Every structure is written in structure tokens, then in C-alpha cells.
Amino acid sequence: MKGINIPIYLKVDTNIIGEIKGYLNEMPIDLTKVLIVSGTNYTAGFAKQVHLQLKKESNISHMIIQDNTIETVVKINEKIILEEYSTIIAIGGGRVLDVCKYTSYISRIDLVCIPTTLAHDGIASPIAVLKIGDEVKSLGCDVPKSVLIDLDIIYASPLESKKSGVGDILSNVTAIFDWKLSGSKTGENINDFSVMLSEIAYKSIVNHRSRDLEDREFLYDLSKAIILSGLSMEITGSSRPCSGSEHLFSHALDLYDEINLPHGIQVAVGSVMSSYIQKQEFKEQINFLKEFNIPYSPVTAGINEDLALSAWMNAKNMRKGRYTILNILENEQETYINAIKEINKL
Numbered sequence: 001m002k003g004i005n006i007p008i009y010l011k012v013d014t015n016i017i018g019e020i021k022g023y024l025n026e027m028p029i030d031l032t033k034v035l036i037v038s039g040t041n042y043t044a045g046f047a048k049q050v051h052l053q054l055k056k057e058s059n060i061s062h063m064i065i066q067d068n069t070i071e072t073v074v075k076i077n078e079k080i081i082l083e084e085y086s087t088i089i090a091i092g093g094g095r096v097l098d099v100c101k102y103t104s105y106i107s108r109i110d111l112v113c114i115p116t117t118l119a120h121d122g123i124a125s126p127i128a129v130l131k132i133g134d135e136v137k138s139l140g141c142d143v144p145k146s147v148l149i150d151l152d153i154i155y156a157s158p159l160e161s162k163k164s165g166v167g168d169i170l171s172n173v174t175a176i177f178d179w180k181l182s183g184s185k186t187g188e189n190i191n192d193f194s195v196m197l198s199e200i201a202y203k204s205i206v207n208h209r210s211r212d213l214e215d216r217e218f219l220y221d222l223s224k225a226i227i228l229s230g231l232s233m234e235i236t237g238s239s240r241p242c243s244g245s246e247h248l249f250s251h252a253l254d255l256y257d258e259i260n261l262p263h264g265i266q267v268a269v270g271s272v273m274s275s276y277i278q279k280q281e282f283k284e285q286i287n288f289l290k291e292f293n294i295p296y297s298p299v300t301a302g303i304n305e306d307l308a309l310s311a312w313m314n315a316k317n318m319r320k321g322r323y324t325i326l327n328i329l330e331n332e333q334e335t336y337i338n339a340i341k342e343i344n345k346l
């Protein structure tokens with residue numbers, strides 16, 4: 001059985017980048033030779049600030065990456081082996097973090113993650129999403145050893161990315177329903193501790209006093225919810241506690257070029273529909289999403305009914321072995337059509 005990893009150093013605070021040297025010196029990591037990896041433009045600016053602060057004490061290089069392909073992982077690993085780096089500092093959004101999580105997993109060197117958005121729950125998860133040829137694969141890896149969330153950076157991040165993060169957390173409720181359903185129908189093992197963490201994450205956001213994506217306290221709590229969701233996945237060893245039928249719908253939508261919505265928005269729309277099908281409180285979810293001005297139905301997300309139906313019809317086949325409510329529907333097409341029509345009216 002794989003051991004459980006948690007970030008042994010976690011800070012969620014303001015001005016982390018401005019005081020990065022102090023934070024890094026507190027960590028049990030080797031800073032002799034550091035490779036900073038960032039995305040282009042916006043995140044590269046933060047990487048330069050870190051570079052400037054560390055260059056006197058450490059041997060530092062900065063690498064900018066453009067994508068999350070397996071080729072990029074290989075390129076960074078080659079650099080790590082040839083130039084003997086001791087630590088990677090990843091500064092960026094999901095692609096940068098996923099590439100660095102997998103790189104650190106392969107090369108076995110320490111990783112410090114500094115996310116620049118809270119767009120999804122993958123920051124501290126044991127999963128890296130990488131492009132391999134024409135396919136997008138979710139690969140197992142380690143949870144990052146150190147995570148630093150700078151609330152000033154998150155505060156300034158695009159509104160859409162914050163909405164996406166909220167949507168990804170909301171989906172825990174339908175994912176847990178599907179997991180428990182599978183437990184009763186197929187005998188799949190349910191880890192109650194994972195369920196508890198996933199539910200705490202979900203409830204902390206749904207029951208939050210604030211509905212303001214510029215409220216720093218809300219962003220602090222969203223950061224915590226995202227970390228807890230990641231840990232619930234680590235304990236299970238898969239995305240199961242945070243990914244059910246709503247994620248299958250989102251994966252099906254990813255196959256359509258004309259749909260280019262953030263992951264958490266697709267998942268939020270999927271979660272409302274899954275709730276409806278699961279006979280959960282889908283109207284409460286709609287009210288919650290409305291308060292943040294987050295799309296909650298195909299029509300509010302700009303997805304036409306035919307395409308939404310087609311994605312739902314494909315959803316069941318998107319992930320082998322992931323048993324959900326979609327596996328027990330008797331009149332699938334009719335159920336989806338009715339659900340889309342009813343939710344689109346609200």
C-alpha cells in the first residue's frame with residue numbers, strides 16, 4: 001500500500017512572494033541549487049521576484065514552460081539530471097503545477113508549489129494532468145511537500161479562475177453521493193476519512209458567511225478547502241472523493257472544440273445536473289452558484305441543449321471503472337433531456 005503524503009510545510013498568507021526567502025529558509029529543503037519553473041508573462045513576473053531574492057544565496061535558474069505535455073516533463077527532468085538541481089519551485093497555474101508535480105515525482109527532488117490561481121482542487125492532490133500525444137491523462141504522483149499560497153496573488157487572479165475553484169469544490173457533494181452509491185452497489189471500498197475531508201471542504205464553502213470572490217477571508221477559506229480536497233484524494237489514492245458523474249460530464253465536454261470553459265465551471269454545471277438526477281437539493285446548489293454569478297445550467301454556461309445532451313450521453317464511458325448514478329439510469333436519454341430542460345428554465 002502506498003504511504004500517505006501531506007504537505008509538511010503549508011502557508012496561506014499575504015505577501016508570501018515579498019518574503020519568500022524567509023519562508024524557504026524555514027522549510028526542510030535543500031536550497032543549494034534551485035530550478036524555478038513558471039508559465040509565461042504573468043507568472044514569470046513572480047518567478048523573477050523570487051529569483052532576485054534568492055540569487056545571492058543559491059544557485060538559481062528560471063525555466064519558462066508553455067504547456068503541460070509529457071515532452072516538457074522530460075525536458076525539465078533532463079535539465080535536473082544534467083545540472084544537478086536540489087529543489088524545484090513551481091510558480092503558476094494548473095499546467096505549471098502539474099508538470100512540476102510529475103517532474104518531482106520522477107526525479108525525487110523536493111518541490112515547492114506556489115499557485116497563482118485557485119481554479120481547481122489539484123494544488124495539493126496526488127494527480128498530475130498531462131498531455132500525452134492527443135490524449136489528456138491523469139497520472140498518479142506525490143502531493144507537493146511544500147505549498148505556499150500568496151493571498152495577494154490569488155486576490156489579483158482572474159475572477160473566472162476563482163469561480164472555477166468554487167465550482168470544483170461544490171462538486172464534492174455529488175462525487176461523494178456517487179462514491180457511496182458505488183459502495184452499496186458494487187462493494188467499492190469507501191474511506192470515511194476521505195469522505196469527511198471532502199465534505200468539510202464542501203461545507204466550508206457552501207456555508208461560508210461571504211459570497212464575495214474579492215473577500216480575502218473567503219479566498220483564505222477557499223484555499224483551505226482546495227488543500228483539504230487534495231488530501232482527501234491522497235488518502236484514497238485517487239480522485240474518487242472529489243470526482244463523480246459531474247466530472248465525467250466535464251471530461252465529455254472537453255472533447256468538443258467549441259467548448260472552452262474553465263474546468264470548475266463545467267464541473268459546477270455538471271454538479272447541478274448530477275444533483276437533479278441523484279434527487280439531491282439541486283435548487284440549493286443553483287441558488288449558491290447564482291450568488292457568485294457562476295453558470296449553473298447549460299444555457300447560462302453557453303452550452304446548447306444538443307451538445308449538453310450529447311456530452312451526458314457520453315459521460316458514462318469517460319472513465320473506466322468509475323461507477324456513478326449514470327450507471328443505473330433506466331431511461332438515460334429521457335432523463336437527461338428532462339433535466340436539461342428543467343434546469344435551463346431556472
Ligand SMILES: [Zn+2]
Nearest residue numbers: 120121168267
Ligand atoms: Zn475537478
